[in-house]
Amino acid sequence: MLLEELIGIAEKQREVRKQICVRCCMSAGCMSSQSAEVKTALEKAVAERQMGDLIEVRRVGCMGLCGPGPLVSVEPNSLLYEHVTPENAGSIIDALTSAGPIKAERCDPQHPFFTRQTLVVRANGGRIDPERIEDYIEAGGYRALHHVLTEMQPPQAIEAIIKSGLRGRGGAGYPTGLKWATVAKSVGKQKFVVCNGDEGDPGAFMDRSVLESDPHSVIEGMAIAGYAIGADQGFIYVRAEYPLAISRLQVAIRQAKQHGLIGSAIFESTFNFNVDIRIGAGAFVCGEETALMASIEGKRGQPRPRPPFPAESGLWGFPTLINNVETFANIAPIINRGPEWYAGFGTEKSKGTKVFALTGKIQNTGLIEVPMGITIREIVEELGGGAPEGAKLKAVQTGGPSGGCIPAEHFDASIDYESLTQLGSIMGSGGMVVMDDQTNMVEVARFYMQFCMEESCGKCVPCRAGTVQMYHLLAKIAARQATMKDLELLEELCDLVKNTSLCGLGQTAPNPVLSTLRYFRNEYLELLQPAG
Amino acid sequence: MKVVKPALPSPDKRWKIVDAKMRRFGYQGHALIETLHAVQQSFGYLDEEALRFVVKALHVPPSRVYGVATFYNFFTLKPQGVHTCVVCLGTACYVKGAERVLAAIERAAGIKSGETTPDNQLSLLTVRCIGACAIAPAVVYDGNVSGKQTAEQAVEKLKGYLHNAA
Numbered sequence: 184m185l186l187e188e189l190i191g192i193a194e195k196q197r198e199v200r201k202q203i204c205v206r207c208c209m210s211a212g213c214m215s216s217q218s219a220e221v222k223t224a225l226e227k228a229v230a231e232r233q234m235g236d237l238i239e240v241r242r243v244g245c246m247g248l249c250g251p252g253p254l255v256s257v258e259p260n261s262l263l264y265e266h267v268t269p270e271n272a273g274s275i276i277d278a279l280t281s282a283g284p285i286k287a288e289r290c291d292p293q294h295p296f297f298t299r300q301t302l303v304v305r306a307n308g309g310r311i312d313p314e315r316i317e318d319y320i321e322a323g324g325y326r327a328l329h330h331v332l333t334e335m336q337p338p339q340a341i342e343a344i345i346k347s348g349l350r351g352r353g354g355a356g357y358p359t360g361l362k363w364a365t366v367a368k369s370v371g372k373q374k375f376v377v378c379n380g381d382e383g384d385p386g387a388f389m390d391r392s393v394l395e396s397d398p399h400s401v402i403e404g405m406a407i408a409g410y411a412i413g414a415d416q417g418f419i420y421v422r423a424e425y426p427l428a429i430s431r432l433q434v435a436i437r438q439a440k441q442h443g444l445i446g447s448a449i450f451e452s453t454f455n456f457n458v459d460i461r462i463g464a465g466a467f468v469c470g471e472e473t474a475l476m477a478s479i480e481g482k483r484g485q486p487r488p489r490p491p492f493p494a495e496s497g498l499w500g501f502p503t504l505i506n507n508v509e510t511f512a513n514i515a516p517i518i519n520r521g522p523e524w525y526a527g528f529g530t531e532k533s534k535g536t537k538v539f540a541l542t543g544k545i546q547n548t549g550l551i552e553v554p555m556g557i558t559i560r561e562i563v564e565e566l567g568g569g570a571p572e573g574a575k576l577k578a579v580q581t582g583g584p585s586g587g588c589i590p591a592e593h594f595d596a597s598i599d600y601e602s603l604t605q606l607g608s609i610m611g612s613g614g615m616v617v618m619d620d621q622t623n624m625v626e627v628a629r630f631y632m633q634f635c636m637e638e639s640c641g642k643c644v645p646c647r648a649g650t651v652q653m654y655h656l657l658a659k660i661a662a663r664q665a666t667m668k669d670l671e672l673l674e675e676l677c678d679l680v681k682n683t684s685l686c687g688l689g690q691t692a693p694n695p696v697l698s699t700l701r702y703f704r705n706e707y708l709e710l711l712q713p714a715g
Numbered sequence: 716m717k718v719v720k721p722a723l724p725s726p727d728k729r730w731k732i733v734d735a736k737m738r739r740f741g742y743q744g745h746a747l748i749e750t751l752h753a754v755q756q757s758f759g760y761l762d763e764e765a766l767r768f769v770v771k772a773l774h775v776p777p778s779r780v781y782g783v784a785t786f787y788n789f790f791t792l793k794p795q796g797v798h799t800c801v802v803c804l805g806t807a808c809y810v811k812g813a814e815r816v817l818a819a820i821e822r823a824a825g826i827k828s829g830e831t832t833p834d835n836q837l838s839l840l841t842v843r844c845i846g847a848c849a850i851a852p853a854v855v856y857d858g859n860v861s862g863k864q865t866a867e868q869a870v871e872k873l874k875g876y877l878h879n880a881a
């Protein structure tokens with residue numbers, strides 16, 4: 184593949200484009216409400232009305248507003264429809280030529296849910312067909328990889344990522360460029376690039392959506408990383424619960440190989456890079472980087488102590504770079520538009536944009552991408568449309584089982600790594616579950632503790648035994664059978680497990696308890712029995 | 716090194732699929748999880764014969780094969796019912812009442828999560844999160860995700876299942 188060929192593919196795409204493009208979301212969310220049938224109905228309607236020369240029906244990835252799916256959009260008319268059914272899909276085509284009344288429900292594309300977003304990672308979501316590499320190329324895909332391979336030395340590529348200020352989107356927020364530099368410096372006969380697509384945090388589906396909607400963006404990011412650190416093999420670890428993401432990735436990898444965009448001598452350079460998929464098997468702890476690598480090696484996914492960090496000794500003992508799906512999806516845009524552009528979004532220490540999965544007791548549920556530094560209130564009230572009718576918002580949970588609940592009085596806090604940590608939660612991977620005043624916070628804490636108890640890999644005692652004890656204490660409190668002594672014991676255990684567990688799972692397992700105790704202590708106290 | 720390949724356990728064509736997967740990895744130990752995926756996809760679960768075969772084919776100790784097969788929630792050592800119903804218990808589903816949905820299903824089917832009905836028609840499972848959080852609570856019936864489920868809808872759907880199958 185040469186640059187000219189890449190440009191040629193993009194141009195040819197533009198030539199064959201029809202005047203009107205009707206996009207139908209074919210992501211897991213919308214597909215569960217019959218979007219495949221909707222697409223068939225749209226195609227049939229176009230054929231029956233003999234409008235094939237004018238109108239193209241395109242399968243696309245996630246448009247973000249997953250709650251009222253299936254979604255259908257029409258460009259260039261800027262129309263958006265929700266709750267589309269196979270029965271009323273034909274009327275969308277009729278309305279385009281004023282041949283009939285529109286029976287599908289309109290959705291306002293000018294709603295703040297859409298207009299307040301800044302799309303970097305999700306720019307292609309809902310626009311391109313994720314199963315056609317030509318669509319990705321038309322949208323500028325693989326240009327960043329070409330640029331890096333032909334115009335940049337590996338250190339320059341790393342420098343660009345450092346300058347962008349990008350921090351890992353998998354939860355901990357470690358500066359991505361620094362991590363790349365460390366792996367680049369490590370010596371090894373071989374090096375690996377690993378993409379963490381385990382996304383085990385319940386309530387989060389950003390990575391699923393990126394993989395389903397724009398798989399090539401992740402592959403391109405991985406290839407650029409491979410060049411920067413000197414690796415020729417990449418692995419994408421995807422959880423088995425995401426079958427559609429896996430099949431889209433398989434298609435994408437095959438197409439990229441066919442086009443010579445991964446494989447040997449990419450863009451006629453000396454750079455070779457291959458990507459393989461590894462499928463998880465339902466263990467939350469496998470999201471932890473050392474457990475994930477054990478799993479790729481075909482072993483039980485149990486973490487091991489760090490150091491050595493994967494950057495020095497990772498897969499099969501070789502230096503390994505491991506980043507999250509969303510982290511990789513940010514790479515090509517940063518190269519294409521420059522690190523300064525990227526660093527222009529966000530706060531001083533948290534640059535760029537972040538994708539959040541907005542769910543729970545809120546009007547608009549789905550995926551949003553917003554600049555760092557936006558407030559929780561803006562997200563919840565403006566994009567999210569506030570509480571469902573009659574309800575009052577109580578808290579937002581971020582960071583899943585490793586995070587905490589932020590109460591409504593702190594909704595003016597800015598979304599960045601530091602502020603969220605200060606509030607007793609974490610940025611996490613991007614799950615944002617909104618809770619209303621019907622939600623019992625002790626129950627929430629119990630729910631997460633049960634999760635950690637069941638997902639504990641059992642390797643170290645504080646986590647294995649501690650989560651069980653904490654769970655029983657929480658259950659006892661919830662059942663109104665506990666006394667102040669039990670609560671004190673719970674707090675002591677939180678401290679112990681946090682400070683003595685081997686990996687992040689155990690170290691953060693007490694967080695949901697600690698944060699609900701911090702802000703909703705009364706709910707615990709009300710359930711206690713007098714000592715007697 | 717020449718790889719000594721054990722004979723397939725039976726002429727059943729599905730073993731060929733499993734064997735092809737192992738061949739792709741050169742019968743190396745790190746193919747274990749991928750191989751178990753292939754077995755489960757082909758046969759529905761991992762039985763002892765399959766595990767013993769994998770032990771021999773990949774030259775890994777039985778303890779490791781059994782260890783991996785039991786460590787990961789996705790693998791099952793028991794045959795599943797004709798139909799499966801998987802209730803998502805992720806946070807968003809939980810906040811939207813997934814526990815009520817599960818309780819209703821358990822009552823209607825007369826089994827607990829993790830069990831299969833005596834007539835082998837339905838297996839009831841729970842899962843940590845399937846990423847369908849925007850349409851919570853979600854239930855997966857025979858591999859198809861249904862969103863925004865109420866207890867009534869779920870029970871209705873299952874009645875259809877058990878009825879159809881009878």
Ligand SMILES: Cc1cc2nc3c(=O)[nH]c(=O)nc-3n(C[C@H](O)[C@H](O)[C@H](O)COP(=O)(O)O)c2cc1C
Binds near residue numbers: 350352379472510
């Ligand atoms: C229990 C546990 C679960 C984790 N799960 C994930 C996950 O699902 N996805 C992810 O990208 N990182 C997860 N991480 C973080 C990874 O260990 C690692 O930090 C991350 O993949 C690095 O990528 P980044 O620098 O791009 O964020 C998890 C960590 C722990 C301790």
Ligand code: SF4
Binds near residue numbers: 638
């Ligand atoms: S903290 Fe928990 S999950 Fe992590 S190694 Fe210890 S037992 Fe395993």
